[in-house]
Amino acid sequence: MSTEEKIKKTALSLFLEKGFERTSIRDIALKAKINIALLNYYFRSKENLFNSIFSGLLEKYTPTLNGILGSSLPIEEKIHLYVGEYIDILLENPKLTYFVLSVLHRNPDKITQMKIFQSLYNTGDFSKQFMEEVRKGNIKEVDPTQFFINMLSLITFPFTIKQVIMEKNHMNEDTFKQFMHQRKQVITDMLLLTIKK
Amino acid sequence: MSTEEKIKKTALSLFLEKGFERTSIRDIALKAKINIALLNYYFRSKENLFNSIFSGLLEKYTPTLNGILGSSLPIEEKIHLYVGEYIDILLENPKLTYFVLSVLHRNPDKITQMKIFQSLYNTGDFSKQFMEEVRKGNIKEVDPTQFFINMLSLITFPFTIKQVIMEKNHMNEDTFKQFMHQRKQVITDMLLLTIKK
DNA sequence: TATTGTTTTAAACGTTTGTTTAAAATAATT
DNA sequence: AATTATTTTAAACAAACGTTTAAAACAATA
Numbered sequence: 001m002s003t004e005e006k007i008k009k010t011a012l013s014l015f016l017e018k019g020f021e022r023t024s025i026r027d028i029a030l031k032a033k034i035n036i037a038l039l040n041y042y043f044r045s046k047e048n049l050f051n052s053i054f055s056g057l058l059e060k061y062t063p064t065l066n067g068i069l070g071s072s073l074p075i076e077e078k079i080h081l082y083v084g085e086y087i088d089i090l091l092e093n094p095k096l097t098y099f100v101l102s103v104l105h106r107n108p109d110k111i112t113q114m115k116i117f118q119s120l121y122n123t124g125d126f127s128k129q130f131m132e133e134v135r136k137g138n139i140k141e142v143d144p145t146q147f148f149i150n151m152l153s154l155i156t157f158p159f160t161i162k163q164v165i166m167e168k169n170h171m172n173e174d175t176f177k178q179f180m181h182q183r184k185q186v187i188t189d190m191l192l193l194t195i196k197k
Numbered sequence: 198m199s200t201e202e203k204i205k206k207t208a209l210s211l212f213l214e215k216g217f218e219r220t221s222i223r224d225i226a227l228k229a230k231i232n233i234a235l236l237n238y239y240f241r242s243k244e245n246l247f248n249s250i251f252s253g254l255l256e257k258y259t260p261t262l263n264g265i266l267g268s269s270l271p272i273e274e275k276i277h278l279y280v281g282e283y284i285d286i287l288l289e290n291p292k293l294t295y296f297v298l299s300v301l302h303r304n305p306d307k308i309t310q311m312k313i314f315q316s317l318y319n320t321g322d323f324s325k326q327f328m329e330e331v332r333k334g335n336i337k338e339v340d341p342t343q344f345f346i347n348m349l350s351l352i353t354f355p356f357t358i359k360q361v362i363m364e365k366n367h368m369n370e371d372t373f374k375q376f377m378h379q380r381k382q383v384i385t386d387m388l389l390l391t392i393k394k
Numbered sequence: 395t396a397t398t399g400t401t402t403t404a405a406a407c408g409t410t411t412g413t414t415t416a417a418a419a420t421a422a423t424t
Numbered sequence: 425a426a427t428t429a430t431t432t433t434a435a436a437c438a439a440a441c442g443t444t445t446a447a448a449a450c451a452a453t454a
Contacts, residue, residue, distance in 0.1 A: 034402085046441095101298065121361050164313075234432075
């Protein structure tokens with residue numbers, strides 16, 4: 001593995017675990033077994049390293065999700081696929097949700113957020129289709145914005161309180177996974193129920 | 198206002214806005230117009246100051262919510278009240294949800310979490326009542342854990358992406374408030390629909 | 395093999411961090 | 425009024441931070 005890759009990989013794991021502020025470049029260098037100066041040699045600054053990593057994450061995960069929303073599938077099928085795929089992604093990377101929230105909290109300036117929520121909160125196609133189905137009388141008259149936020153909340157929030165859920169319900173990593181797999185159906189059923197006429 | 202109160206109030210506003218790590222005790226001292234050393238005179242450390250503030254917040258907000266869950270009201274009424282009250286609290290303090298999440302993320306050690314989620318994730322009474330209603334055949338057979346997480350997710354998560362919601366839907370502070378007030382009904386309806394036979 | 399370009403290193407840079415000190419100012423008590 | 429206790433102050437502390445320097449090691453090229 002190249003030095004650049006080693007830095008990125010190590011930095012990501014530390015950023016996910018401890019957050020940006022509590023991860024020092026010396027932590028990264030130590031764990032990646034590289035010299036501190038290499039960090040500023042490949043990436044110009046810690047901030048730059050972080051942005052590079054974050055962009056990489058977005059490019060890795062958002063195309064699949066946006067592909068589902070932008071497809072020509074019926075709305076019920078989209079919901080079903082979106083919920084399943086999103087939960088699968090977060091099961092592989094449970095700290096991703098808090099990671100994104102921390103980015104939003106750290107960079108409240110609008111321009112920086114643009115790129116983030118353009119790919120992570122991409123409702124354009126979905127809302128159009130949703131309203132069209134309402135117009136046709138196929139589904140109940142529900143606010144698409146509220147609906148999308150419902151979907152996002154039900155999928156992602158549980159991962160931000162994963163430890164609490166696990167301890168309160170005496171789960172281990174495996175039973176939590178199981179619980180989240182069950183949850184796919186719970187969420188899909190719930191969402192479809194609210195729009196079913 | 199006493200010096201101690203000034204410190205606490207100022208520190209809370211900065212912790213909410215910028216987070217624990219990015220708030221220095223010099224920031225606090227400057228904004229509160231007090232000497233840095235007073236911070237360690239009244240509270241022994243920055244960490245201690247934070248814990249004191251956090252405990253205060255829990256004591257302020259959790260009794261109302263746990264009072265609702267622990268009451269002898271019918272389950273449908275509990276849900277309705279809980280959703281309304283919780284959203285009202287978060288509308289007054291929109292950054293509270295992320296604040297709590299950041300505490301969970303910063304202190305993954307179990308003991309510290311105990312106090313937090315014993316008051317913020319207090320499902321004992323509620324789950325019992327829920328299962329009793331299921332047994333009686335009054336509501337659908339739904340997993341109370343999934344149900345409670347649904348409720349929590351739908352209420353709290355939108356506040357963690359408040360800025361995104363606002364910018365994506367061209368809202369200002371007022372229209373966001375309006376949106377969240379509408380959301381009370383949306384969530385309550387949704388939750389009741391999932392358990393209604 | 396000599397030369398150029400790239401990567402890695404050890405060491406230091408100036409700031410900022412949370413915390414402590416010890417004296418000064420103020421308030422409370424006798 | 426004198427003494428004690430409490431509160432506030434300016435200044436310094438050591439440690440940690442992100443970043444930079446300049447030389448060394450290595451690789452690529454001619």
